[in-house]
Amino acid sequence: MDLAARRPLAVLAALMTLALALLALHAPAHATGTRTDTTGVFRGKVVNQANGNAVKGVTVKVFRINTDTLLGQDKTNSTGHYYIGGLDPVQDEELDVRVNGHAVGFEAGWVGCNNKVVQSWANSCSHGQGPQTRFFLQRR
Numbered sequence: 001m002d003l004a005a006r007r008p009l010a011v012l013a014a015l016m017t018l019a020l021a022l023l024a025l026h027a028p029a030h031a032t033g034t035r036t037d038t039t040g041v042f043r044g045k046v047v048n049q050a051n052g053n054a055v056k057g058v059t060v061k062v063f064r065i066n067t068d069t070l071l072g073q074d075k076t077n078s079t080g081h082y083y084i085g086g087l088d089p090v091q092d093e094e095l096d097v098r099v100n101g102h103a104v105g106f107e108a109g110w111v112g113c114n115n116k117v118v119q120s121w122a123n124s125c126s127h128g129q130g131p132q133t134r135f136f137l138q139r140r
Contacts, residue, residue: 044132054080094126
């Protein structure tokens, strides 16, 4: 095979190698099964205020502060944990948080400064991005 015939194969091989390298760089964090990022996320745990046990099936929603713009939501898993990713780490430094536990027999409302649920947005607090302390819910 002469040099002119091998050249397109070499170029194709180089392009495929480059494409694979780019795909590896852009793999999502959950693809490896671990989540190590703490910027642009909101994560934590919802627990029963009476006994400290995890509460499964609670919807946690985060809104841009002082607006009705929903930025993301997640439902707590069997250990009470939620994880809301895809947030802008610079623009959305503080968030309004609403929880809905009605489907599993717990209260719904906004999260207050003491991490307990309050019924009105006026009594709620903003929360920063990243890992959160526990949010406490009471039975309805």
